[in-house]
Amino acid sequence: MKEKATSFDIAHLAGVSQSTVSRALNNSSLVNQETRERVQRIARELNYKVDKNASNLRLQKSSTIALLLFEDPTSDDSMINPFFLAMLGSITRACAQANYDLLVSFQNLEDDWHAEYEDSNKADGIILLGYGDYTDYQNKVAQLESQGTHFVRWGAPDEKHPGISIGCDNFQGGESITQHLISQGKTTFAFIGDNGDHAPEFKARFTGYYRTLLAHGLDKNSSQFDAISTEDAGSEAIRGLIEAGELPQAIVCASDLIAMGALRALRQAKIKVPDDVAVVGYDNIAVSAYTTPALTTVQQNTKLAGELLVSALLKAINNEEVDDYLMPAEVIVRQSCGSQ
Amino acid sequence: MKEKATSFDIAHLAGVSQSTVSRALNNSSLVNQETRERVQRIARELNYKVDKNASNLRLQKSSTIALLLFEDPTSDDSMINPFFLAMLGSITRACAQANYDLLVSFQNLEDDWHAEYEDSNKADGIILLGYGDYTDYQNKVAQLESQGTHFVRWGAPDEKHPGISIGCDNFQGGESITQHLISQGKTTFAFIGDNGDHAPEFKARFTGYYRTLLAHGLDKNSSQFDAISTEDAGSEAIRGLIEAGELPQAIVCASDLIAMGALRALRQAKIKVPDDVAVVGYDNIAVSAYTTPALTTVQQNTKLAGELLVSALLKAINNEEVDDYLMPAEVIVRQSCGSQ
């Protein structure tokens, strides 16, 4: 393995000072064009690359963004929520476009919380995805804020949370999907998903759902069953619902993963979807188009979300004013709700 | 935003020299225990974190691994192959466990090829995932090798490729799935997927498929249709197959994505799977369990793959001897082949 070339090596070969090499490589207008071209040519020949550690140290920045993914503590360790994977993809692309590197870290509950990315100058800012344990999450966000760390979080704006948030309107998503079911003539409902303060996204979806029923005078025809965002929890909740007695006309699941489990449990119980009961999900993960029947769901635009998260963070890093942004959620109609 | 504390600030507060602070924080045994504890306490109070750029610069390493994902140039820009996303997840976990950071980069064809991660000291080594354009890929691998970069690639060992490879046995996977179909009594076959030198993984799967037919004297009963790894290509190929005339008893797809498209095209043509024709895929992506019928496919163990890639790279970085590794591929039987 060859020794790595430094700017001094190039300076020597080009017969100029090291300062001039640095200027030439940074395309400074201060340097003679002929000199600049010569230096750049030599740099290319030597396969020279600026040492990022040195340049970052000098410039006190890193051109790197850290992505922290907080997973649901109870979710299967080997499986990452497909929705976050999709987000990861779009964030990666957006970073590349902005010429930033992306440092990825999955935070498990057991891990030490290390938000040291910015403190240690490894990253100029942080994107937070997911909640993990919500109480824990709030502490972490508060800590980031108090340290003056630049960060953006995926989620709804919230007075309890400082910092910039980019999210998708879970309340409106809950409304829209419920509205769709009502317009299909459904009159009795069940909501499958946690509805507590520890799961704010699900709670907002539930609230949108419930308010819509209320507006139509259907709020008495609703039940709710707890479930975290896994298939197994969905199946479990459906078994509870079946045991509880009468089947509703429509089952609204707080996530696609829950809906997958619901479809499975219903199939096992020989209950036909959508003939006996309509089922809808939330997230529009890739799988949802392929279930039997294909799942009607609510889409969050992950491509746009990634772009917004990155551009908002970059603005924050440059100390520009940034507003929270709430994207609209869009109903994707497939077969599981009986519309088609 | 507060100024970041440096080791000098801590030295000042602790009444010791900056060298001692550095030693104390690195748990050097050279420092008095009482002093060490005092320094560490003050560091904690100030929320001090070692500046990674400075320490990396000094140590000439980065404790960071770069993951380069080469996508199929023709695949939909907004969609990342779910198989790679799964790999990404397991690599991220493995890195975290080894206390390495992970820099993620998606390389599009249009992008400049920049393997400068190690050259610029941003990463100590590189993991290559995917091929993109294969000819291009070979040049890049050769370039990495000639520069003495530490890298590991996902794929089969190959004399034409220098460097360490970790992969899954595509030849054996092709054999196993074909063997399974033959044991189900199938006697006529079609293979959907490219079979050229630009797609070595598909080619190996095809070769395993074909050799198995040959061994059973069934090689005359086989046709092959080109397709890259997308749904659309799969649908397109199936339409070609249908137009070509007689339907085989089994369709072997070179990837699950192709198989998805195949199922779609067959459904549109009112051809029943598995009653009229068996269909099998390759990869066991999450979606494959949810298609109708659920897809029989070949699994590559992504969790193990991620761990092996990371540990092999770490060994290479430490200049230890590393061997190529070829994982076995496992047939996952579901409904689409008619076995259940």
Next chain:
DNA sequence: CTGAAAGCGCTTACAG
């Protein structure tokens, strides 16, 4: 347009 010099914040060989 160019060069000599300072300094970013660390780690560690050297001297005590």
Next chain:
DNA sequence: CTGAAAGCGCTTACAG
């Protein structure tokens, strides 16, 4: 056990 000093490889204010 501790401190003073060198040096990792850059960028840029300063002087010319």
